[in-house]
Amino acid sequence: MVIAFVISETFSIYSFNGIRIQAETWAEALMKKGHKVIKVNPWDKHNWEEYDIIHIVGPCEFLLQFTSSLVSKNKNIVFSPIIDTIQPKWKYKLVSYWGCSKLRLSCYNHDVRLAMKNIKQIYVRSQYEADYVHICYSVPLSKIEIVPLSYRISPCLHYPQKENFCLHVSILTSERKNVLRLIKAAIKYKFKLILAGSIDSEEKFRPIDQLIKKHNNISYLGKVSEEQLIELYSRAKVFALPSINEGVGMVALEAAVYGCNIVITEIGGPKEYYNNKAYIVNPFDIDDIGKKIELALADDNQQPSLMEYIQNEYSLDTCTKKLITSYNKIVSC
Structure with missing residues (x-):
């Protein structure tokens, strides 16, 4: 054709x-x-x-x-x-x-x-x-x-060794990515959160940066290369995307391919991709975000079946x- x-x-x-x-x-x-x-x-x-x-x-x-x-x-x-x-x-x-x-x-x-x-x-x-x-x-x-x-990256062939932290990657200053609530959930529930990605405004990033600097369990890596991103997917136990507005959420799909447990927004279409194998959150509820991430960090049953499902279907x-x-x-x- x-x-x-x-x-x-x-x-x-x-x-x-x-x-x-x-x-x-x-x-x-x-x-x-x-x-x-x-x-x-x-x-x-x-x-x-x-x-x-x-x-x-x-x-x-x-x-x-x-x-x-x-x-x-x-x-x-x-x-x-x-x-x-x-x-x-x-x-x-x-x-x-x-x-x-x-x-x-x-x-x-x-x-x-x-x-x-x-x-x-x-x-x-x-x-x-x-x-x-x-x-x-x-x-x-x-x-x-x-x-x-x-998903757009080469799939992970073997379930990788995981570390007990939650990963989030996005344009961190985009309001729809809901990063401030995610950070507040990490502060309240004391889980380790690693943030990566770009920012589109120093002014918008300032309140995020101030919270990061005050809490040792939260870190920001900046914009990362494709190789670094795959390495982060491989290490992270959980990937969280509690967006207010999201079409598919490709980063979460990629993270699932590398064995991350997924915490995803209940709004829109992204949750449809996980065949009831992801934790679904209300993105406006800090407690729901925090509790679901805690559950996902403790969950040893979601993977590698989710990884295999995503690799086959998508x-x-x-x-x-x-x-x-x-x-x-x-x-x-």
């Missing part, structure tokens, strides 16, 4: 962007399986009729206009919307009706609703995301398919095969 991947130019602003990485991971995996992949550049001319599949990944401000023009040339348009909202579905649905095409008044959600008639298949990463597409955009279930994300090969199977169905219709 010849597959075109389309993303918004917005995703080129930062070197690390989850949506672009998702599209690139799929593209590379498809090419390894013998398919031709075109990463669409708007400056190039394209023979749209020649593509077997045109896959739009992530929010695109031009979605409605693009698909409306494209559908007359090629009807095999698929879309991965990437919905990470925590807004109630009724609000999300209401906003999708805010617009008037005749007056050229619109918003992104309204454009998505109108564009759905031009799209053959919607790919989501979880049932949580599928419910938003189905309920908020009135998309039939037959047009929605769950294609989970894969390898790049497994997830790419699901995508290819769906593509083939569309092309054969």
